[in-house]
Amino acid sequence: MKCSIAVGALAATASAAPGLVERADKKIRQYGYPITKPTVNATLLKADITRDNLVAGAQQLEDFAYASEERNRFIGSPGHNDTVYWLKDTLESLDGYYNVSLQEFFTVAQINGTINVFTVDGAAPPEGSYLLFDYSASGNATAPLVPVSNVGCNASDYPATVSGSIALISRGTCEFGLKSALAGAAGAVGALIYNNVAGPPLQGTLGAPPRPEGDYVASISISQALGAGYLSAITGGANVSATIDVLTDIRNISTYNVLATTNSGDQENKLALGAHTDSVAAGPGINDDGSGTVGILEVAKALSKYKVNNAVTFGFWAAEEEGLLGSTYYVENLAASEAAKIRAYLNFDMIASPNFVNAIYDGDGSAFNLSGPAGSAEIEAFFEDYFTGVGQNFTATAFDGRSDYGPFLDAGIPSGGLFTGAEENKTAEEALLFGGTAGVALDQCYHQACDNVTNLDLGAFETHAKAIADAVATYSFSWEGFPARNTTATKRSVVRSKRTIERRHGRNKRVQPLEK
Structure with missing residues (x-):
């Protein structure tokens, strides 16, 4: 209704001010949406993220997995293919807000053993x-x-x-x-x-x-x-x-990354963020990493209601479980000029672990002595401030390249993100700070058949999804205070497990308690 009223008002004044209509039309063509959209606001965007929608998205992924004999979302499986096309269709339904594409690549996959x-x-x-x-x-x-x-x-x-x-x-x-x-x-x-x-x-x-x-x-x-x-x-x-x-x-199979970039905003200063869409063969992978997939999808849907100043690219990566293949393919096939436009990358791999911790990637290297490119420390500090603001404790997790942020680090792109835990046991100190049970895995269903909707801690899911919204709103509005990209700096050589060694995530023993 506001759009039609605004357009009508412009038409009524066209004879008196023809340049006004031309400027308005130019803005609509430039930004890809009517000029009545409000500018992105962190408070409003966080409010758009609801627990009900997160659960509904997770349930949809479980349904895709359980609709096939495999009961998983392993790359090349019906469950994974359904996930990919659901993401594509959902993002394309948002009134042209995003430029959506499938990026195909080929890999070797073990179907069963x-x-x-x-x-x-x-x-x-x-x-x-x-x-x-x-x-x-x-x-x-x-x-x-x-x-x-x-x-x-x-x-x-x-x-x-x-x-x-x-x-x-x-x-x-x-x-x-x-x-x-x-x-x-x-x-x-x-x-x-x-x-x-x-x-x-x-x-x-x-x-x-x-x-x-x-x-x-x-x-x-x-x-x-x-x-x-x-x-x-x-x-x-x-x-x-x-x-x-x-x-x-x-x-040998083919699979797809799903890419969605806002048609609006400064395309020379993009924020990129991502999560992986595939599971292991053992189960549906609803925490690993259905939680990250749904979290960033809900933020992408909510963001389409707003005008952004800086463009945002959402990457839904395939074949992470096979060795970060999708994100690696994306980064390695980016022209240097395009990679230079990405000011920062944020990664969300497992954000609803049932025995969770609030772990932030150690961008400044203070906990694990392995820092990221300039800007990574600022991302870590941003999420620390977020958890402090919502009254929750946080800890650091090793910034060693063992999830889809690894290829971005290799390319010298500032990175960060959140993680709630995998197979490692919760310590007694962490149980005091985050609740849950000491001596029990942060996710007992990690890489197992029981990693379904019942495996999610919905409170952690909502908290971390809102953290994603906070970061997207902040950086899509302004990069003020964030270091400029140094595209000539020596690329960081990270610990590259690609899960051929193991998937283990170190956590800082010096967790950050709230001041009482």
């Missing part, structure tokens, strides 16, 4: 003490176990006797894929990689093949207790043999 048989000296190890590595090769063999020296990160660690045998390798130092490939190059017919800490085996990935060191062998992750027991028996003179029968289905 099964351990048909795993026995040692004819006996099956206890249930839950072993897991299949993602991207393991298929294999069926019965052979002696041969320990590998050190942690198996060098070809020289593999003795000649490993040829025709199953390598027994400790976790540590280098990525699992390197260990499996080196075992294969040494002639091993399989690999058992045992954890170096007590507890269950690590759920890990070898990373998508190929590797320059050679082909993978059938590779199983086992607990520290199993590995130490086998090693002790062998060094004591016993002959230990194992039978492994592993079958994996690994395919």
Whole structure:
């Protein structure tokens, strides 16, 4: 109604002031929406983010996953494809506010994998003490176990006797894929990689093949207790043999990033933010990272009601679980001139963990001695101020490039974001500051079938989604006080796990309590 009234009023005065209509038309063409939209405001944008809408979005993602036999949103699956097109359709429905596109890329994906048989000296190890590595090769063999020296990160660690045998390798130092490939190059017919800490085996990935060191062998992750027991028996003179029968289905597939950039605002000074759209094969991935996906989508929907001064790009990344592939593809295919237009990137990967902490990426390096490009410290400080303002404590999480902000750091783009926790246990200090249960994982359903809507802490979900809105409103309004981009600076070399090592997020032991 306001739009039609405003246009009518302009038409009525056209004869008296023809330049006024031309200027108004120019603004509408320039900004892509009627000039009656209010300028973005953090208070209003945060108010637009509701718990009901967040839950509805999460439920939609769960429905996509559960509509197929796979019951997940793994890349290339029906659940993931439905997610991608739902995001595209939703963003395109916002009256032309965004320039929306699908960015296709190709990758190798493990569709499924099964351990048909795993026995040692004819006996099956206890249930839950072993897991299949993602991207393991298929294999069926019965052979002696041969320990590998050190942690198996060098070809020289593999003795000649490993040829025709199953390598027994400790976790540590280098990525699992390197260990499996080196075992294969040494002639091993399989690999058992045992954890170096007590507890269950690590759920890990070898990373998508190929590797320059050679082909993978059938590779199983086992607990520290199993590995130490086998090693002790062998060094004591016993002959230990194992039978492994592993079958994996690994395919070349195509998938898509969903990109949406405001048609309005200064395109030379963009804010970019993102979350990943895929889950692991084990479950629907509603916290990891359906929560981030829905969080930034709700902000994108709300933002379309407002005029922005600076353009905003929302990136919905595919294949994060396979090694940050979507975000890496996006950044590596940006022309240098386009990358220079991104003033900052914000990442939101898991923002509704049931036993949550309020973790902020350590942009200034004060907690983990690994800082980001100029501007990253200011992003961290922004989110610290946000949590203080809403009466909540916060802590730092390692800024090591192990989620989709990693490629942006590699490109020298200031970055930051929020994280509520994965498989790591909550400390007693964190339980005092954030509530929840000490000694229990921040997300007990991390990378499991139970990561569905019931796995979300809705209070944390709403708090973090409103933090996203606060940041988007602030930076789309003004970059005042934010450092200018230094596009000639040396790019930061980050710790690049791409989850081929493991997905573990360090958290600062010096959490920030509220002043009482």
